[in-house]
Amino acid sequence: MKLMHAVVFSLSALLLVGVPARAESTVVMTKADLKWKDMGNGIAAAPVSGDMATGQSRFFLKYPAGLVTPNHHHDTDHYVTLVSGAITLTVAGKEYSLGPGDYFALTDKQPHVAKVEGSEDAVFFIQADGPWNVVMEK
Template identity: 30%
Template sequence: MAASASAGSRHFKIFAAADGFGEPLKDAVVAHLRAHPSVADVVDLGVDKYYAAAAAVARGVSSSAPDPALESRGVVVCGTGAGVTIFANKYPGVYATHCSSAADAAAFAIADAWLATPFRAPCPASGDAPWPEDIQKFLDAAPVREPVDIMPGGEMRIVRESPTSAYVRFKAGSVEPAHHHTFGHDLVVIKGKKKVWNLTKKESYGLVDGDFLFTPAGDVHRVKYLEDTEFFIRWDGHWDIFLDEDLETARNAIDAELGVVDSEK
């Protein structure tokens, strides 16, 4: 994966991670990259579940401070390459792809060619023609995360509309007041910890990395983020939100609820 290439001298900071299946190859590639003359730094983020490994590397690439002399790139190794690519591409400024042929198994040769190839280099898929301007315009207009004004501490990046898919982040301690939507939604936690109260069903759910939750259309629900949390969410139709209480009421209700739970431990 890569962020946009700089115009300066080509030196690289590499973020790397893997799942359990990809650990041996990741370790070999990291050792090779650390010896490469164009690589200034390799940040080995270790081994985790495939989606968490992809998210960790993508966060590193996406959040690196712009530096004309140091280009940030990332490597994620897993059993297939498909899942990590999907998760990594949810981050702004990250464009991930995976190996798709037997020849791609020459990992060291790939790493060397990758470092030598500018971000906008021609490729066989386009007849070795320069990068088309319409593609660049699309990338320049790619959606970015926007603050969720009615819910402090949250930000959302919509990647598709109606049905709507979005990547969402909330800071630890943030609260979603009781609310409902016109459409039901599926949610997968990428990283973090949150608690959801479905007030319509009078049920609550604790969610951590990899957990899934479906909330039906119209169900009123309230949320507390116990850690910095990232998740992917998909609505069956367009995104909308209708608040059923204010933020102060929600915080008081959650404090009372968590206080009852703590006193029972």
């Protein structure tokens, strides 16, 4: 239960992360350009564009090895590519084993759980269609 509360707090801290809008038509960022923000419990976010708190955004999210999120949903549709690591994603009682390069979309406030598998952190690239939030399922 303590870990669940810590994860909830960490995920909600993502709302504080934002990046100024870019006027350029071409944006190139290397891994060295990413500004990772510690969200606690090994979770980190690196914004790329937009403002996670107020609108559409794109960002990297890092979960530590062994992390299991509580069952939750997001109020905005989001589209996710797993960049590194391995996870088991559970949606509507079905488990999906995902690795680098795999993609999933969560729309319509679908409740889900993500479990990081193995000894490597999981890094995701996420595009959120609106303000990013985390809502715990009861």
